[in-house]
Every structure is written in C-alpha cells, then in structure tokens.
Amino acid sequence: MSVPLADLHPAPALVDAEQLRFDAEQRRARWRRRLMPAIGIAGLIALWWAVVVGFDVKPFIAPSPWAVAQTLYAKRGVLLANLLPTAGEALGGFLIGNLLAIAVATLFVHSRRLQEIFFPVVVMFNSIPVVAKAPILVLMMGNGVEPKIAIAALVCFFPTLVNSVRGLEAVNPQAMELMRVLSASRSEIFFKLRVFSALPYLFSALRIAASMAVIGAVVGEWIGATQGIGAMIIQATYNFDAALLYAAIIMSACLSGCFFMAVVALEKAIIRWQPEPV
Secondary structure, X not given: OOOOHHHHOOOHHHHHHHHHHHHHHHHHHHHHHHHHHHHHHHHHHHHHHHHHHXXXXXXXOOOOHHHHHHHHHHOXXXXXXXXXXXXXXXXXXXXXXXXXXXXXXXXXXXXXXXXHHHHHHHHHHHOOOHHHHHHHHHHHHOOOOHHHHHHHHHHHHHHHHHHHHHHHXXXXXXXXXXXXXXXXXXXXXHHHHHHHHHHHHHHHHHHHHHHHHHHHHHHHHHHOOOOOHHHHHHHHHHOOOHHHHHHHHHHHHHHHHHHHHHHHHHHHHHOOOOOOOO
C-alpha cells in the first residue's frame, strides 16, 4: 500500500505559517526584553518624583528628577570630563583584575595543592572591605591613577576567580574520559574541553565585574583625587549640591550599564551554541 507524498511532506504553506509564527514570537520576545527595563526605569522615576512632591522633601536632601535632568544638561561638559578618568580607571582595573583571575584559576585547576593553600587566603583577603584596602593602596602607590586601577582590579578579581575555577572544573565526566582515552594532552584538554565548559561561568562573572569595576574606581577616587566621578560626588556632598550629587551618581550608573552591555554583546558574539532566552 503506497502512501501519498503529500502525507509524508508537509505542505509549503504550513511550513511557511509555522516559520512566520516562530519569527513573530521571537520579535515579540525581543521587544519585551527591551521594553521591560524601560518600564522599570520609568516607574522608578515616577516613584521618585511622587515621593519628593508628596512628602515635600527639601531640594538639598533629594531633588526632583527634573532638577537632576537640568543639572545633567547644564553641567554635561563637566560631568563628561570627569567621567572619562573614571571610565579609564574602571576599564584598566576590569582588564587587569579579570586577566589575573583567569590566570590564577588556571593554576588552581591544574594544581589542587595550590588551590588548597591559597584559595582560603584569597577568600580572607576579599573579606576585607574595599574602603579599608583603598587607603593602604594609596599609601603604597601614591595619589595617582595607579591605586584607582588597583582597587578596581581587586573588586573584579574574586568573583571572576570563583566562577572561572568552577567553570573549568565543571567538565562532563564522559567527555573528560573520552579525551583521556584519545591520549589528549593537558593543554588539549584545557583549550578544547575546559575552556568551552568555563565560558558561560566566566561571562556570568564578567557581567558582575563590569559593574564592580566602576564601583572600585569611584571608591578609589573617594580616597584622594582631583578629578573623576568619585571626586565630584565628594565635592557635591560637602557643598550640599544634591542635584549635582544625583547627576554624578546617574553618570556612574550609566557607565556601569555601558560596561555591562558590552560584556553581554561580547558573550553573544562568542557563545553561539546557547539558545537565546525567550
């Protein structure tokens, strides 16, 4: 008994309809991911405005969003000029801290004894508050840009180290056994198996480090700096210029957001085997 070919192969119209439906779902998901953060930010600004107006908060305590927006526009030149040093310090600390963390994680994975000896030391050092480590670094390195980069690197180092070690160790046992059966060298196992296993963990840490680097740079500028967003925050606080204070905080938040989005874009470009969330 022969089966009609139409029963074996779906009609082109049905295939096209399914594809169109899938594409429409993907477009809606992309717009939803873009729209939800915008709604959240708009709701936060509306709540801020309602609290300031409803409780008659004094401007030197919490200015209205409109006053902050006016300050952002009126002093945009000064804000951007101070944003550039902070961005450079955060970027330098981000690169140095994460590269060192990946290198140390590689050593830990290949030497269990080194991990057992030094990992508790790293945890203990990380437990020291950054505001306590910053003055020590300033005394050691001076009052230039070096301690700011070092502080940003330190705050990036620990989360990347922990996630990198976990990712490099989270290898499929069957894949590891197969590599050993094929007589793969340690370098081949590392680059062809461990690295691919660690990439999702690494980028999760890099997203955290992207924001932490800006925080570290700002904290470093609090200890001693004549320029930068951190210096502007201290100056605005002492002058009771709340509008400028909030404007500087918003600029630092935007810088963190830019770093975060850059890491997300890099992750999408490198990790192509993971499905895009819907």
